[in-house]
Amino acid sequence: MGPALALRLEAFTRLSPEDRAVIATISQVSRIIPPRRDLIREGEKPRFVHLMVDGWACRYKALPDGRRQIVAFFIPGDFCDLNVYVLKEMDHGIGAITRLSVADISREEMDSVTAAHPRITQALWWESLVQVAIQREWTLNVGQRSAYERIAHLLVELYLRLKTVGLARDGSCDFPLTQNDLADASGLTAVHVNRTLQDLRRDDLILLEHKRLTIPDVRRLMEVATFNPSYLHLGHEGRNLDARLEPAA
Amino acid sequence: MGPALALRLEAFTRLSPEDRAVIATISQVSRIIPPRRDLIREGEKPRFVHLMVDGWACRYKALPDGRRQIVAFFIPGDFCDLNVYVLKEMDHGIGAITRLSVADISREEMDSVTAAHPRITQALWWESLVQVAIQREWTLNVGQRSAYERIAHLLVELYLRLKTVGLARDGSCDFPLTQNDLADASGLTAVHVNRTLQDLRRDDLILLEHKRLTIPDVRRLMEVATFNPSYLHLGHEGRNLDARLEPAA
DNA sequence: CGTCTGGTTGATACGACTCAAATTTGGTGG
DNA sequence: CCACCAAATTTGAGTCGTATCAACCAGACG
Numbered sequence A, B: 001m002g003p004a005l006a007l008r009l010e011a012f013t014r015l016s017p018e019d020r021a022v023i024a025t026i027s028q029v030s031r032i033i034p035p036r037r038d039l040i041r042e043g044e045k046p047r048f049v050h051l052m053v054d055g056w057a058c059r060y061k062a063l064p065d066g067r068r069q070i071v072a073f074f075i076p077g078d079f080c081d082l083n084v085y086v087l088k089e090m091d092h093g094i095g096a097i098t099r100l101s102v103a104d105i106s107r108e109e110m111d112s113v114t115a116a117h118p119r120i121t122q123a124l125w126w127e128s129l130v131q132v133a134i135q136r137e138w139t140l141n142v143g144q145r146s147a148y149e150r151i152a153h154l155l156v157e158l159y160l161r162l163k164t165v166g167l168a169r170d171g172s173c174d175f176p177l178t179q180n181d182l183a184d185a186s187g188l189t190a191v192h193v194n195r196t197l198q199d200l201r202r203d204d205l206i207l208l209e210h211k212r213l214t215i216p217d218v219r220r221l222m223e224v225a226t227f228n229p230s231y232l233h234l235g236h237e238g239r240n241l242d243a244r245l246e247p248a249a
Numbered sequence C: 001c002g003t004c005t006g007g008t009t010g011a012t013a014c015g016a017c018t019c020a021a022a023t024t025t026g027g028t029g030g
Numbered sequence D: 001c002c003a004c005c006a007a008a009t010t011t012g013a014g015t016c017g018t019a020t021c022a023a024c025c026a027g028a029c030g
Helices: A004-010 A017-026 A107-116 A118-144 A147-164 A179-186 A190-202 A218-224 B004-010 B017-026 B107-116 B118-144 B147-164 B179-186 B190-202 B218-224
Strands: A031-033 A038-040 A049-054 A057-062 A068-074 A093-096 A100-105 A172-174 A207-209 A212-214 B031-033 B038-040 B049-054 B057-062 B068-074 B093-096 B100-105 B172-174 B207-209 B212-214
Touching: A004 A017, A004 A049, A004 A118, A017 A107, A017 A118, A057 A179, A057 B118, A068 A118, A068 A179, A068 B118, A107 A118, A118 A147, A118 A179, A118 B057, A118 B068, A118 B118, A147 A172, A147 A179, A147 A190, A147 A212, A147 A218, A179 A190, A190 A207, B004 B017, B004 B049, B004 B118, B017 B107, B017 B118, B057 B179, B068 B118, B068 B179, B107 B118, B118 B147, B147 B172, B147 B179, B147 B190, B147 B212, B147 B218, B179 B190, B190 B207
Parallel strands: none
Antiparallel strands: A031 A100, A038 A093, A049 A100, A057 A068, A057 A093, A172 A212, A207 A212, B031 B100, B038 B093, B049 B100, B057 B068, B057 B093, B172 B212, B207 B212
16 A cells, blocks of 8 residues: 555656655545445446555456456556546446555546646656557457467566556565456456466466466566567656566576 | 548537637648558657548557557547657557548647637547547457457447548448458458458448448447447537437438 | 459368366355 | 355366468559
């Protein structure tokens, strides 16, 4: 439950102490969602911008016959949809994966922050552009990569994003997703995800057990995943994450 | 070369005559791109917001080994990436499909428009949220739908979007995409796209020849595509498109 | 009229799916 | 602390959708 949002925005820009204070204010948890419950459903009218303070969530779309695609994962420090309130209704749902602490931020609150803090505003811009870039990369991921590459890519992405907000180090992080979640996110079946994870383990690319992921050699996993970190847009003036060039050893 | 942007924004909001004048001003063509040429490449620094005035383009991402995924199509009235200039470099390319007229809009020009015209600003918000929603739907499309549904979905989406900007009527529209383009956009091979189009033709769902698409019964095609138009967010106070409920006959 | 791009066809291969069952894990209450 | 249950993971066998590879054809164009 660290200052995930501040860490996230600092990946991109520098924040003043006042900026940080403002961020701490909007990061006040306003709601706790139990695991596997929806935060908001398709069809509802969006009233707030949600900020993930603690826990994991996902954005998903469902087809009438039950097929389901997770189109994004949210980790602490992620916003969902700056400016949603211009839309009449949600075209997708957002579900908690773990127990989730969210800050529901009203339009007014948001407006007053952006009006007074250009630096934060710009950083929020960046954060939402990065989210779209991730969405595009996911389209590429399910459209072109093999199961093996696809899962590897997903794991690397999550690992790097977690690292940005201080939730991963030394190649390892908590990892609450089930194989079913991975299947829904990758467009594969759970059975095939299972076998693919076994392949990745066999090749010593990952360790994954008890909801904990360890990547012994991030570089190597990135290679097999054809992972090009440019879409995460981390190479800015802010804290320069070593995501772009993972330390060789 | 009609007022595509105005039509597009009016799908969502009402515009005053002044608004329309401003839109006409920013829609001035500043560049013509020949077909199949890149408008901007991965790695370049984005300097302008691009507005598609006439012609089709696509956003694509490529893998080192040549695999390629089209992640979006642009048709007249589409913007690409409001606010891109906060990013250091493009994580994807944008390529012209047909001969293309674009308006390159500078950051300053953009800022001055949004500062003075809240109505337009809100509409631009909407337009970019819709683009993200489309991106999510594409992830669902390639992740979950069969080849048959997938191609059908793509065709319906493009048809409805073209209709919004006055480029389609009576179930038919110009359609400059090659089967190769469709393959890159759907994550299928060109051969399989070919066979799938034949299936759709056999089932009297589409006519497609000489770069012209006709959909005899849009409703029916939407059904086989499990097309849920809510993601296009057309049900707003603006001109109410009949996309949500295509006329029965 | 030849060239080229885009479209079409056929034969074969394989990656991922399906279905079904077994096993392990984690949590809960007695 | 153990017994129990549900959820998650694992395994196996068989199938199918889509990819691959290789020709061939048609229309557009210079």
